[in-house]
Amino acid sequence: MSDCFLDESVILTDIEAKTKEQALEIVAQNLVDLNLVKKSFIPAIIQREAEYPTGLPTNGVSVAIPHTDDKHVKTETISLAILKRPVDFFIMGDGNNTTPVQLIFMLAMNEPNSQLSLLQKLMQIFQDEKTLTYIVSQKNKTDIKNLLKKKLGIT
């Protein structure tokens, strides 16, 4: 399995955003600043979210997994943003209903199929109410990073 970049610099806590677009821009801009994605990643991810929403209602905290075409990606990365207050995202596969998202896992992926086990593990986190609730209440980025790396099997 190819590896994926994840450290404290791509974990954002206490993000204040009024809309999903604002939230997406803050998280994506950080990835641009870190030179992990191209500048074009920002408008691309906002547009993709409008076309194909990624909000996921779970049994714990609603999450969103915005992502876009690999051509905007430089380094495969999983970025996490914890929002101070949830913002509404449309639900994946459903253009009518929204879910209040508090955790944004922004994926910068550049090779289809290469990350199956990583993505499967990520989805397992979404099915784990305890972990989601823990992440939302955490302020320490190193603790969050260590937990995610362990759960995702990233070394």
Next chain:
Amino acid sequence: MAKKTVLVACGAGIATSTVVNGAIEEIARKNNIDVNLIQIKIAEVESYLDTADLLVTTAMTKKEYPFPVINARSFLTGIGTEETKKQIVDELKK
């Protein structure tokens, strides 16, 4: 039973379709069904209108297709997974 061609689609063809693809592979293996899985972006479905038997997707579908469409969001959230699996198996066994 003829081998079915299943389109697995999401918005970007990268992330969620990869997970759904993996889930269908497992379902097919467990039920001894031979399938031909094609992972694509939802925008590419048009090119497979004549050849596909089923579309499993996490994306919105606005138009009518000549084959059944199954929503696969449950594979991501874990809510309602068994029902989705059953829908897929039923379609593959037709």
